[in-house]
Amino acid sequence: MKDLVLVTGGTGYIGSHTAVELIEGGYDVVIVDNLDNSTLETLDGIEKITGIRPAFEKFDLCDKDRVSQFFIKYPQLKAIIHFAAHKAVGESVEKPLKYYHNNLSSLINLIHFMDRHNVDNLVFSSSCTVYGQPRELPVTESAPTLPAESPYGNTKQICEEIICDSMRALPKLKSIALRYFNPIGAHPTGHIGELPMGVPNNLVPFITQTAAGIHQSLKVYGSDYNTPDGSAIRDYINVNDLARAHVVAISRLLNKENRSNYEFFNLGTGTGTSVLEMIRTFHKVTGISINYKIVDRREGDIEKVWADTRFANEELGWKATRTLEETLSSAWNWEKNLRGIK
Numbered sequence: 001m002k003d004l005v006l007v008t009g010g011t012g013y014i015g016s017h018t019a020v021e022l023i024e025g026g027y028d029v030v031i032v033d034n035l036d037n038s039t040l041e042t043l044d045g046i047e048k049i050t051g052i053r054p055a056f057e058k059f060d061l062c063d064k065d066r067v068s069q070f071f072i073k074y075p076q077l078k079a080i081i082h083f084a085a086h087k088a089v090g091e092s093v094e095k096p097l098k099y100y101h102n103n104l105s106s107l108i109n110l111i112h113f114m115d116r117h118n119v120d121n122l123v124f125s126s127s128c129t130v131y132g133q134p135r136e137l138p139v140t141e142s143a144p145t146l147p148a149e150s151p152y153g154n155t156k157q158i159c160e161e162i163i164c165d166s167m168r169a170l171p172k173l174k175s176i177a178l179r180y181f182n183p184i185g186a187h188p189t190g191h192i193g194e195l196p197m198g199v200p201n202n203l204v205p206f207i208t209q210t211a212a213g214i215h216q217s218l219k220v221y222g223s224d225y226n227t228p229d230g231s232a233i234r235d236y237i238n239v240n241d242l243a244r245a246h247v248v249a250i251s252r253l254l255n256k257e258n259r260s261n262y263e264f265f266n267l268g269t270g271t272g273t274s275v276l277e278m279i280r281t282f283h284k285v286t287g288i289s290i291n292y293k294i295v296d297r298r299e300g301d302i303e304k305v306w307a308d309t310r311f312a313n314e315e316l317g318w319k320a321t322r323t324l325e326e327t328l329s330s331a332w333n334w335e336k337n338l339r340g341i342k
């Protein structure tokens with residue numbers, strides 16, 4: 001019998017890629033999503049890639065009664081990967097309560113019913129935003145967490161604290177938080193990828209939409225950072241590599257290979273790339289020059305961050321393997337499929 005894993009937010013960007021990796025890794029998957037920021041067509045994409053359509057339940061994880069019913073309906077559930085959350089940094093500054101309510105209540109409901117129904121294993125979708133601008137680079141897991149720049153970032157920190165405290169109080173439960181750097185790219189088949197609603201805030205969807213002619217030009221936020229070319233540096237990680245790390249984390253928990261009942265890992269490539277380098281690499285792999293304008297720094301942005309990946313590499317036996325070139329090429333392939341561009 002295959003182990004059943006709940007993927008919350010499984011019709012979203014990282015959730016859908018993880019559902020594919022789980023199915024290909026021999027797990028049964030059930031997805032819960034309220035389709036607030038994703039569509040049902042993602043299930044078609046997952047089915048096209050894997051030949052399997054995962055079970056799907058549409059509801060809001062803030063609804064405690066629905067969460068309770070879910071756990072009753074799936075008594076064979078073994079583990080949960082919790083992606084479902086609001087994630088727009090700018091919106092979180094304008095609507096903090098929306099972020100605190102959604103991102104915290106859904107996690108609290110899940111842990112509450114995990115305890116009651118003996119579902120012991122939780123993987124949590126966290127972010128390198130918990131480090132703020134680290135003093136030392138690359139950033140290791142022992143770097144201090146800094147006060148968050150946005151309510152969104154703060155929800156990630158608070159969620160990690162909720163998990164840490166709950167795992168201490170409920171020692172039969174186990175959890176791994178995965179701190180993502182900047183996930184980009186799409187599945188190599190082009191059947192699933194990132195589907196930003198409205199104007200994208202993130203760099204790569206904005207680049208691919210500009211290449212598709214949807215935007216006139218890209219704004220490069222800041223050219224006076226203390227970096228070799230003056231633009232900000234991030235660690236861009238292929239979403240399929242990232243998704244695979246979740247399968248490794250699930251297997252670690254199910255096989256009781258974890259060293260403590262709350263662990264956290266950085267998921268990045270270990271290499272930093274500047275915004276201008278991203279534009280150049282996109283040109284190199286697609287032949288398309290992106291129109292861009294240098295503008296002021298974006299509020300809340302940090303200068304540079306990239307991961308020390310040794311802990312994840314050694315403890316999880318996981319490593320990001322895809323190149324930036326192939327990742328940007330997959331992002332463009334996905335955008336072309338969406339827009340019907342040949």
Ligand code: UD1
Binds near residue numbers: 182220
């Ligand atoms: C941020 C958060 C991350 C969160 C993600 C989700 C931090 C450190 N990171 O990532 O936790 O999960 O948002 O939305 O807070 N850029 C441009 N022009 C654009 C868009 C972006 O120049 O049109 C630049 C940014 O200034 C930044 C880089 O590209 O230097 C990456 O930006 P983005 O893709 O938005 O990700 P982060 O801000 O790093």
